[in-house]
Amino acid sequence: MSVRILALVGSLRTGSTNRQLAEAAVKHAPDGVDIELYEGLADVPFYNEDIDTEASLPAGAVSLRAAADRAGAFLLFSPEYNGTIPATLKNAIDWLSRPYGGGALSGKPVAVVGTAFGRYGGVWAQDDARKAAGIAGGAVLEDVKLSIPGSLTRFADTHPADDAEVVTELTEVIRRLTAHAVAPTA
Structure with missing residues (x-):
C-alpha cells in the first residue's frame, strides 16, 4: 500500500515557484509514495461557520476535505506574502480544522516547505x-524544513525539478514525512 500525501500550495499563480517546487515533489516522490497536488484551492470560499453546515x-x-481524508500526511508549500502565510493556504487550514477536534488535519503529520524571493526563503x-x-490539529514535524531563498533568480532558468540540490533536499523532506504518515480515513 502506498503512502498518500496531499500537497497544498499557497500561491494560485500558474508560474509560482512554490507550485514548481510542489511539481518537483510529485515528480521525484519515491516509490510507494503518491503525492497529490491539490488543484482546487481557488474554488474554496473563505471559511465561514454559517456555510459550514450539511x-x-x-x-x-x-x-478539499475529501482529498484530505484520503491523505496520510500533508506537505504545505508556502510563499511569503507581506511577511506571513498567504490567505489561500490559511483558508485551507481553516476548512481542514473543522469540525473542531475531528478535522481532516487532526493527528496527521504535516511538513511545511517553500521558496521566496527574499534571502531567508519565506521562513516567517x-x-x-x-x-x-x-x-488546527495537525502533527507538525517542526524539524522537517526546507526554505529556499532567491526564488526568482534561482529558478529563472531552471525548474526546481531539475535542480539537483533542491531535489535532494525535497526528497529527504518527503522521506521524513512519509515515515510519519498515517493510514487515511477514507
Missing part, C-alpha cells in the same frame, strides 16, 4: 503555516 457546504470545501510564512496547522 445543508450549505460549498462544493470546493467538500472536495512557513513558521506561521506550521503554527496554524498545529493549532
Whole structure:
C-alpha cells in the first residue's frame, strides 16, 4: 500500500515557484509514495461557520476535505506574502480544522516547505503555516524544513525539478514525512 500525501500550495499563480517546487515533489516522490497536488484551492470560499453546515457546504470545501481524508500526511508549500502565510493556504487550514477536534488535519503529520524571493526563503510564512496547522490539529514535524531563498533568480532558468540540490533536499523532506504518515480515513 502506498503512502498518500496531499500537497497544498499557497500561491494560485500558474508560474509560482512554490507550485514548481510542489511539481518537483510529485515528480521525484519515491516509490510507494503518491503525492497529490491539490488543484482546487481557488474554488474554496473563505471559511465561514454559517456555510459550514450539511445543508450549505460549498462544493470546493467538500472536495478539499475529501482529498484530505484520503491523505496520510500533508506537505504545505508556502510563499511569503507581506511577511506571513498567504490567505489561500490559511483558508485551507481553516476548512481542514473543522469540525473542531475531528478535522481532516487532526493527528496527521504535516511538513511545511517553500521558496521566496527574499534571502531567508519565506521562513516567517512557513513558521506561521506550521503554527496554524498545529493549532488546527495537525502533527507538525517542526524539524522537517526546507526554505529556499532567491526564488526568482534561482529558478529563472531552471525548474526546481531539475535542480539537483533542491531535489535532494525535497526528497529527504518527503522521506521524513512519509515515515510519519498515517493510514487515511477514507
